[in-house]
Amino acid sequence: xxKAFSFSLIILCIASALFQEFGLTRLTFFNVSPDAVTVFxxxxxxxxxxxxxxxxxxxxxxLTGILSGNMGLNMLSRTVEGFIAGYFHIPEDSHAxxxxxxxxxxxxxxxxxxxxxxxxxxxxxxxxLSPAYRVVVLGLLESFITLILAVILHWLFLKKSLVD
Amino acid sequence: MRxxxxxxxxxxxxxxxxxxxxxxxxxxxxxxxxxxxxLRTSGLEFSAxxxxxxxxxxxxxxxxxxxxxxxxxxxxxxxxxxxxETAAVDERNRRKILxxxxxxPSGYIIARVVDRKFSDHDNMLLxxxxxxxxxxxxxxxxxxxxxxxxVTSVSEHxxxxxxxxxxxxxxxxxxxxxxxxxxxxxxxxxxxxxxxxHIPISSHLKLNERMVTSDFSTFSVRGIxxxxxxxxxxxxxxxxxxxxxxxxxxxxxxxxxxPLKIEPEKVxxxxxxxxxxxxx
Numbered sequence: 001x002x003k004a005f006s007f008s009l010i011i012l013c014i015a016s017a018l019f020q021e022f023g024l025t026r027l028t029f030f031n032v033s034p035d036a037v038t039v040f041x042x043x044x045x046x047x048x049x050x051x052x053x054x055x056x057x058x059x060x061x062x063l064t065g066i067l068s069g070n071m072g073l074n075m076l077s078r079t080v081e082g083f084i085a086g087y088f089h090i091p092e093d094s095h096a097x098x099x100x101x102x103x104x105x106x107x108x109x110x111x112x113x114x115x116x117x118x119x120x121x122x123x124x125x126x127x128x129l130s131p132a133y134r135v136v137v138l139g140l141l142e143s144f145i146t147l148i149l150a151v152i153l154h155w156l157f158l159k160k161s162l163v164d
Numbered sequence: 165m166r167x168x169x170x171x172x173x174x175x176x177x178x179x180x181x182x183x184x185x186x187x188x189x190x191x192x193x194x195x196x197x198x199x200x201x202x203l204r205t206s207g208l209e210f211s212a213x214x215x216x217x218x219x220x221x222x223x224x225x226x227x228x229x230x231x232x233x234x235x236x237x238x239x240x241x242x243x244x245x246x247x248x249e250t251a252a253v254d255e256r257n258r259r260k261i262l263x264x265x266x267x268x269p270s271g272y273i274i275a276r277v278v279d280r281k282f283s284d285h286d287n288m289l290l291x292x293x294x295x296x297x298x299x300x301x302x303x304x305x306x307x308x309x310x311x312x313x314x315v316t317s318v319s320e321h322x323x324x325x326x327x328x329x330x331x332x333x334x335x336x337x338x339x340x341x342x343x344x345x346x347x348x349x350x351x352x353x354x355x356x357x358x359x360x361x362h363i364p365i366s367s368h369l370k371l372n373e374r375m376v377t378s379d380f381s382t383f384s385v386r387g388i389x390x391x392x393x394x395x396x397x398x399x400x401x402x403x404x405x406x407x408x409x410x411x412x413x414x415x416x417x418x419x420x421x422x423p424l425k426i427e428p429e430k431v432x433x434x435x436x437x438x439x440x441x442x443x444x
Contacts, residue, residue: 022215050177051176051180054184055180057184058187061188066203066204066207067207067211068207068211069207069211071200072188072190072192072193072194075187075188075191076185076188076192079181079185079188080185083177083181086177123192
């Protein structure tokens, strides 16, 4: 990982956290909103590996935790997201096609998002909903909405980064 | 020791994950700690400030809608205010007429001026009372200040009034002090100045004398103020007199219509010449 790439990742990390906290939280569908941080972690996991995505997940968790007032749980869920997304990493010498990378990126976003939401649902239930409903229904819904966001962001910005 | 390092380098991601999770759980356990509480409070304050700024920014984008809404409210309120003001002015004028002690308002019909055609040579008023309200042709139209004109045509709900300031309008007038009689007419131009003709040069007419309608008039009752003398210009046989009208036609909103002066015998005797032969 070069210095410039690391710097870009730090900027992206802060930007995604701020975008999530001040922008996307206003965009709710059925009590869930898309998650830009999950998309960032999915992209990071695919391109930089599990260790980087876990570490950045932890760091972005601190940031979103400070901004949302729920530090510990945010740190934990983001760390889990980064760690899970790391399993979809494609090594640089793998010769994977752009299509394969994109597919892995979307899978990383969906699975990591679902797991992160499950962690949050286990520790925080402000609406008093049943844990099963929160984990399964809202988790799947949030993963789907986040996938749509990932598709849009991929189409707009990430296409070039995931070439052959 | 070597084995430990090999193990660490092989599974460092898992170890990192465990360490991060442990720290996170520790933060969850210590969330009521002073330092963490302060940090959380500061974060929330920062978040609130940013959200407030964003909200005001969003408000800017919705200003058009807000303006449209306010315009609708303004239009509604303006209509209400205008209606109330008009009603208040009408009521004030009506009371002014009814409270005037110079004449008895019973038998008079009150009407509102609903249209007017004013030019420097031909003026006409339209009032909102017609034959259904008892208005007839040749009735006298007046206000407490003085004579306004005469009714020239009547429909069911409206009547047309020829005001004093119409070149076809003529009325017989008399001065209240010197009893000089003349014929008042308007020759166009200023809407507050009329002329009185046929006042003999031998009469003792003075400036500022009040002119009122005389008994000679075929339509108007006598004694209705018309104006006051502001200029007397002697000619060969008669004076040319300028009279400042008592009525301000520019602010005329409500008028009274006097009952019709019915003097058939007088009309008959002035028009029928054969009647003279019946008397010795």
